[in-house]
Amino acid sequence: MFLFKTKQKEGNDQIKSADPSEELADGNKAPITPKRSRTKRDRKDSALSKFKLAVMISGSGSNLQAIMDAVNSGEIPDSQVALVLSNREGAYGLTRAEKQSIPTMVINSQDATKLLAILEAHEISGIVLAGYLAILPPDVVAVYDCKIVNIHPALLPMFGGKGFYGIKVHQAVLASGVKYTGATAHIVDKEVDAGAALIRGVVPVLTGDTAESLQKRVLKVEHEILVKAVKAMVQCKIEELIKKPEVLINKADREGAAEFAKGLLELGNALTE
Numbered sequence: 001m002f003l004f005k006t007k008q009k010e011g012n013d014q015i016k017s018a019d020p021s022e023e024l025a026d027g028n029k030a031p032i033t034p035k036r037s038r039t040k041r042d043r044k045d046s047a048l049s050k051f052k053l054a055v056m057i058s059g060s061g062s063n064l065q066a067i068m069d070a071v072n073s074g075e076i077p078d079s080q081v082a083l084v085l086s087n088r089e090g091a092y093g094l095t096r097a098e099k100q101s102i103p104t105m106v107i108n109s110q111d112a113t114k115l116l117a118i119l120e121a122h123e124i125s126g127i128v129l130a131g132y133l134a135i136l137p138p139d140v141v142a143v144y145d146c147k148i149v150n151i152h153p154a155l156l157p158m159f160g161g162k163g164f165y166g167i168k169v170h171q172a173v174l175a176s177g178v179k180y181t182g183a184t185a186h187i188v189d190k191e192v193d194a195g196a197a198l199i200r201g202v203v204p205v206l207t208g209d210t211a212e213s214l215q216k217r218v219l220k221v222e223h224e225i226l227v228k229a230v231k232a233m234v235q236c237k238i239e240e241l242i243k244k245p246e247v248l249i250n251k252a253d254r255e256g257a258a259e260f261a262k263g264l265l266e267l268g269n270a271l272t273e
């Protein structure tokens with residue numbers, strides 16, 4: 001993989017995985033006081049305790065699997081997938097978690113108070129939206145400020161926001177005629193798919209690609225960059241990535257990578273090891 005450090009982004013807008021069928025309801029919810037995010041010092045003070053992750057899913061859970069594998073292998077160190085939550089009953093990701101004896105729950109995605117109580121009860125320090133096709137209530141986003149990472153199957157800000165989810169993203173990419181697509185791991189904020197990007201992975205669009213073939217190749221890159229972003233969260237390095245998001249280009253895509261790299265260098269990005 002080539003690794004590019006990109007210039008600091010202006011503003012720290014945020015995002016979330018979007019499902020147009022699950023818009024937030026304007027309920028009269030009591031304001032919830034954000035708790036302080038876990039800091040480097042906290043991590044040192046509790047050196048023996050693992051960073052507890054909650055992974056939220058809606059479907060197959062291949063991104064969840066990548067995270068569990070990376071935690072088990074130590075690639076994501078000092079951490080534990082402590083809880084897997086789904087807004088959909090029967091999501092295969094729940095079975096993947098159960099196979100590893102990880103507690104699972106099916107939740108009402110709109111009930112912030114209940115969701116926060118569940119997260120608190122499991123001492124969750126960070127949340128990963130791994131193919132979670134619902135919008136998190138703003139109260140949850142506020143409490144876990146900069147501690148929620150989402151994976152989106154496109155190069156944000158392109159092909160993001162309401163209506164861009166699942167296969168629809170790849171259909172839109174093909175219809176647009178762009179030569180490159182990819183995936184973005186980013187921080188979740190109150191706006192859909194607008195949070196600070198952490199890592200982008202580039203995937204060339206090939207002649208003859210269908211939305212399905214593109215989806216398959218992008219999914220592989222999602223696994224790779226999501227693991228890196230979760231590792232950064234566990235190691236308290238998210239701020240560094242927000243300041244200098246990374247871009248990964250697979251060496252196997254040699255021709256596309258060279259062209260893309262040229263473009264990035266022309267834009268003033270630095271190529272690093």
Ligand code: GRF
Pocket residue numbers: 017057058059060061062063064093130131132151152153165166219222
């Ligand atoms: C991924 O493409 C993710 O980006 C999108 O939904 C898909 C989920 O895949 N939001 P999986 O459930 O992780 O296999």
